[in-house]
Structures are given as structure tokens and as C-alpha cells.
Amino acid sequence: MFHSYLLGRASRSLTNHTFEIFRLSKLITDDIVYFLPRNADMNQIASLAGPGGRVEVEQNFLNNKLKTITAYFGGLIKSDG
Numbered sequence: 001m002f003h004s005y006l007l008g009r010a011s012r013s014l015t016n017h018t019f020e021i022f023r024l025s026k027l028i029t030d031d032i033v034y035f036l037p038r039n040a041d042m043n044q045i046a047s048l049a050g051p052g053g054r055v056e057v058e059q060n061f062l063n064n065k066l067k068t069i070t071a072y073f074g075g076l077i078k079s080d081g
Contacts, residue, residue: 019048022034022048029074030073030074030075031073031074031075031076032072032073032074032076033070033071033072033073033076034048034070034071034073035068035069035070036068036069036070036071037068037069038059038066038067038068038069040069040071042057045057045069045071048071048073049073053073054073054077055071055072055073055077056071056072056076056077056078057069057070057071057072058070058071058072
């Protein structure tokens with residue numbers, strides 16, 4: 001059975017303060033990278049970008065199996081050009 005990793009839930013979260021860490025990081029820089037488990041909830045990742053914001057999500061595979069997700073924010077997002 002596949003379970004989503006909810007960023008704010010203590011039972012599945014590496015930290016209870018995921019959103020707060022992101023908010024405090026944004027005070028320093030918009031260029032943020034989050035290294036997350038493979039079953040991270042995509043809606044919650046997108047919500048970190050905020051209204052009109054952007055996020056680039058990279059899936060990391062090892063031996064053809066999805067292992068982790070990396071989310072890029074700010075100037076770390078690859079441009080189309």
C-alpha cells in the first residue's frame with residue numbers, strides 16, 4: 001500500500017517543523033532545495049511555492065526504483081532556454 005508523506009504530520013515527517021523551516025529559509029533566500037522521501041505529497045510540495053510560485057520536482061531513481069524526491073525553488077529552477 002502506498003502512503004503519502006505529509007509534510008506537517010509528525011507520524012510520517014522527519015520533522016514537525018517542515019513548513020516553518022521553509023518559511024524561515026525564505027527570509028534568507030528564495031533559492032531552496034528540499035530533499036524528500038519518495039512518497040512526499042505533491043500538493044504540499046506545490047503549496048510551499050505559494051500562489052503564483054514555481055517548484056521543480058526531480059525524482060531520484062536507483063536501480064530503476066524511485067528512492068527520493070528533490071524539490072527546487074527560486075532561482076534553482078532550470079530555465080526552459
